[in-house]
Amino acid sequence: MQCKAAVLETAPGPLVISDVDLDSPGPNEILIRTAAAGVCHSDLHFMEAKYPHPLPAVLGHESAGVIEAVGSAVTGLAPGDHVITCLSVFCGHCEYCTTGRPNLCTKEDVVRPADGPQRLSRGGEPMHQFLNTSSFAECMLVHEHAAVKIRPDMPLDKAALIGCGVTTGLGAVFNTAGVRPGETVAVIGCGGIGLAAIQGAAIAGAGRVIAVDRLPGKLRLATKFGATDVVDASDVDAAQAVLELTSGGVEHAFEAVGLASAAEQSFQMLRPGGTATIIGIIPFGEKISLDGYSFLRERKIQGSTMGSNRFRVDMPRYVDMYLSGKLDLDSMISGTTALAGINEAYENLKRGEVARQLITFG
Template sequence: MRAAILAGYGEPLRVTELDIDKPLDDEVLVEVRASGVCHSDLTAARGGQQPGLPVVLGHEVAGEVLEVGRGVTGVRPGDRVVVTGTMFCGSCRWCVGGHPQHCRNKPRSRPRDLPPRLSLEGRPVQAYVGVGGFAEQVLVHSSGVARIGDRLSFATACLLGCAVVTGMGAVINTARVRAGESVVVVGCGGVGLSAVAAARLSGASPIVAVDVDPAKLSIASRFGATHGVLAGDDAAAEVVELTGGGADHVIEAVGSPATVRGGFAMLGVRGTLTSVGMARMGADVTLPLEPLMMSERRVQGSKMGGGQFARDVANYERLCVEGRLDLDALVSHTVPLDEVNAAFDVMDRASYARTVITFD
């Protein structure tokens, strides 16, 4: 099969032929029909996160099941599915406690005494977070697969694998936004726009989008933002004014120290900042202590939406089918696999919501 391989951090991806193994008992082989290009893929490509080399990046995938292992019961060949990197064992402390995103024994790769899932000329190749979605096929653990219906296009459905569950889940599962509360979303890419949509569905008001790009603010208004604020030195003061003293919730979807500090400054009394952006390794942030205590502000993280993948995918798919959630608008444009590096360049220009690699 063809796949885009990263051989060195900071280098362009190279499309080449790879060998992919047959599924073992608990694995699923999926023909990829669409794969979203996420900012965490770009961070890994540049070495901000280092998954090991060589590696096939990509982790939000939609496609059709080709083959399943003998122990797989949840899906069968021909099923339309979404694939995610949130794979889990089901038996550790965090899985039993309902937080599989923190599984201690993630089955993202095979044990060393078994043949690798992917190989190039006999040498093992990593699959990013156990998926490796910039490829014509993926071989994954069955816990990372959720079945979907036929009402969503593959290009839209693939975003359920990361951007949508991460952004919407941060609002619904982690921050637990209630009707009438004010929400600010910092960073309006695929994750941030999903957070804006979830805030609207939760009955939040006002909903303030913050971004460096006016085009992104315009897109955010389509998802439910009531106000748009250009990021900059005056953004926090403008947000505080718009929210009548500071926000109840800030969803930080960039992952930089500057946006975390700025988001913290936008909070009101007893406000909560929920950070979902993928930070570079070693990044840290300094926050003022006085408002942390005196205003009882809170800071928390949210990983992959803080929920249950299969359950949340089903819920968000249902909202789309009912016409209450329009995820088609998240897909700015599509490209073939050979243009994966151009997709990263588009992400740098910041004026797009999400680029999706499609396979005909």
């Protein structure tokens, strides 16, 4: 079948709206009619060539939709099911999957063989699928383990946010860091992922949640999501400000910007025994520098991949949190646009003017 999609032709470069062809579902694949897709900063890294990816490729990885067709071997999913997609597609039998860490799956048997027909093509020439999803398109053809069925009463535009940003931010707090009630938390960066981390800390019962950003508007938004204190990093040293606010540092600091300097600051604002969790994607090849003495006081730094998720368990729980009023997704949406407006949406993102934007499909 043919559908409209946003294609990255060259990097760095803009996205080009083009007709692309999707193959019929293979035995373990599903065809999804896309309802909404989030405009995530991760795609921007590839558009700006900060991370490499084979081209041409259909970008997008944060989405929700309705299944239209399933392959002959698919179980547990059927046409008409509402689903959220996730880039953490899992094979189910590698070492990481079988030890309870499917977010680190080696991706065995979840992509098509290179010497056969691909899921995406254009004019008879194969195209590359982005992060096993390619959701900036009217339809997606994905492995069945790249989607999870959700309640039909969940609005699909809000559900799309759970596909990456919300799961990454909440999961970093709940799964990777294991924030406990009463602990102090700082979050650097109040974009979509940072706001999700702030919400997660509040839901987890953190005693103080300190939001750090350079934009006053984002700091105001952070207080809506549970921040108890804010630090405007545009005119103060953020690490020093957090140390002073807490009389010695926080138990948990989360970096949600994707900058080496912010990662260093997250470590510097820890109290002895504290943990810094790096959520943002630091550009390929960049390094961070830390004070070696700080490790003698048992400070730690760690990475978090997609919130250490087990998405087929986590995402339905986040849906329940939203529908019960515990998780605010509505306020995270700064605006929506059709596929044709996607490059303007990324310009808004680059200016730091938004929390989360959605591409919606009629």
